[in-house]
Amino acid sequence: MSTSTLARSWRSLRGAGGGAGKPVPPGRRTGGARERSAQWVAWAFVAPLVIYLVVFYAYPLYRNVELSLKHYTVRSFVDGNAPFIWFDNYLAVFRDPAFVSTLVHTALFTGVSIAFQFTIGMALAVFFYQSFRLSGTLRALMLVPWLLPLIVSASTWSWMLNSDSGIVNSVMQAFGIGQINWLTSPSWSLVSVIIANIWIGIPFNLVILYSGLQAIPVDLYEAAALDGANAWQKFWRITFPLLRPVSAITVLLGLVYTLKVFDIIWIMSKGGPGDASTTLAIWSYRLGFGSTLPQFSPAAAVGNLLIILAVGFGLLYVYTQRKQQLS
């Protein structure tokens, strides 16, 4: 395509869009060739995005679905002629004795994390909103968990929670409380990784809710104060309802983020002891990369289940946002 044709086609595009001349009803234009070239240019503009989406989203997703519907061994992974077994991998995953416990762990990990992250984040946001002396500095310090690389924070947590030499247990022993095997007891390891994840997630909630608070008009609080509302009533009657749109977004984004958390758990407990802190993300990794014989197909099946769950929450997010825009 030469420069002049391009320029011409752009002129025609501008013409089609109205511009200076009279509006021309579509379909009644004279130059069909001009219109086609305009379309070409339009595609050229979209092409980088489309290629990006295909290369980085569509194709990997397609491969993942294909992996999960075929029976891949290491040999067929190299040869590329694995037989189709449709949903057998998924059935095997559902029938696996570890499936139910893994699903429960995922739900607990996500649910409890979000509940605490949101509550604490909200409390801190309201607290810092009263801008007192040093509140800016303190608020900045609260962001540290967010800024640290996950490998650093997760390793630090696992050292602090070490059964025999961790600081948490030594403090507890100083107060006469016995040793808790935070990461090595089947009843505590999930709790421990949830605690670490809550700590990491608080800044995200704090920042979004704090910015939401700033959008609430101050005169509402002044009016409430004149009517004799106390601090709790101000929060419950003004702050909370007016923050609802922001809260919904925070919780839904948190759901999608928390569902796929892998690194914190892997660094702290490897999903153990046994399966005690194994979530869907950990299970998928264990199947695919945990041993010297990768089982790609079941791993992809578990990964796809995770994607379906995340997409479910994502659609909920889109739906909520649309409803908010309409209202």
Added chain:
Amino acid sequence: MIASSKTLRAMGALGAVVLVAAGLTACSSSSPSSSAKGVYTFWDPYPQFDQTSAWTKLVDSCGTAAGVTVKRTGYDTSDLTNKALLAGQQKRSPDILLVDNPVISTLVDAGLLTSTKATGIDTSTIDANLMGAGQVKGTSYGIPIGANTLALYYNKAVLKAAGVDIAAVTNWTSLTAALEKVVAAGKKGITFAGIGTEEGSFQFLPWYWGSGANLNKLDSPQAVSALALWTNWVKKGLAPNSVINNTQTTTWQEFMTGQYAFGENGTWQLAAIKASGMDYGILSIPAMAGGAATAPTGGEFLTVPVQSDTTRYATSAKIIKCLASTDNLVKTDTTLSYIAPTAAAQAKQVAANPALAPWIEAVHQAKGRTSDDLGTKYPLISQQMWGAVQKALSGAGLPQAALTTAQTAAVAAIAANNG
């Protein structure tokens, strides 16, 4: 002004088209530059060695001796299996692959490795028990660059303070009695790595094999007694609770605190313990009824992945022969703190460092994890075994129940992989 804005848009469109075109060419033109005639690619799991290290220089010099340039890349061990499989899928395998021994059976199963017979690499000087991990159904697919295995390091000061005579520690009963004495004297007993990865299985295997158990039957009474031994140690406080999450590095750090009487660890820590100045001794891991237990071999194998251009094998084999010459083996295995795989190189190692003698003996007694024709069954069994170890040690299940579940799951996994 309208005209100039039109030109601007036209140029924008042209720019977009050019960018896309450039992107497409970039995708199609990335053919492997490494398959050039005189350049041979070499992958190993030693990312700790950079371009200035003695290891890289040795690899380079062996390439020069064979008349080619060697391009070496070090990957993380856990990463190398998948990297090798992906490279095989893309038909871009490296010319030489140095890979952890339990991975060999997986790569052979994928059809990615050539046999030593096909490439003309001599295996006759290598210790037969070490070759086991590189063999599948009687065919050899590589040679070990060196070997390591596990034994018990003990702290003489701690044992002396507790009044334990190390010569009396010959089997599980006497070892447990020694641990009880140490703990009664206010010190700590034994530390090992029971983490839920291959490392945990590697550390458990000497006890497992020492009980007389076989990997084909995870729930045999012998296997249960091995797991019960570990579980009771943790329950009675003879081993710390942290063993459940210990890697071989963290268990070593625990032993190096000087509080522990025994630490289960490998050949590769020998240099570190000498530097620490601790008064230490080495004891073969005892079998249940006495004598040394069979320990698993660790260490990497030099292999030649399948190439479309089979004329490359001759040069690859030349480079491997150079790396596996007695002098070079001694050099490499001293750097890695490994035991050399040939009698000639072992003799040179022990002449230079007599402290290696018990380790050479231990390596002679050791066995590959994928041996006994287990092959690719081993990873599936191992995964269930470390799961059972974790469950029993953490108290989530009793040893018998945990191993019965593991056996059922292992059989199912093997059937699913074949079916």
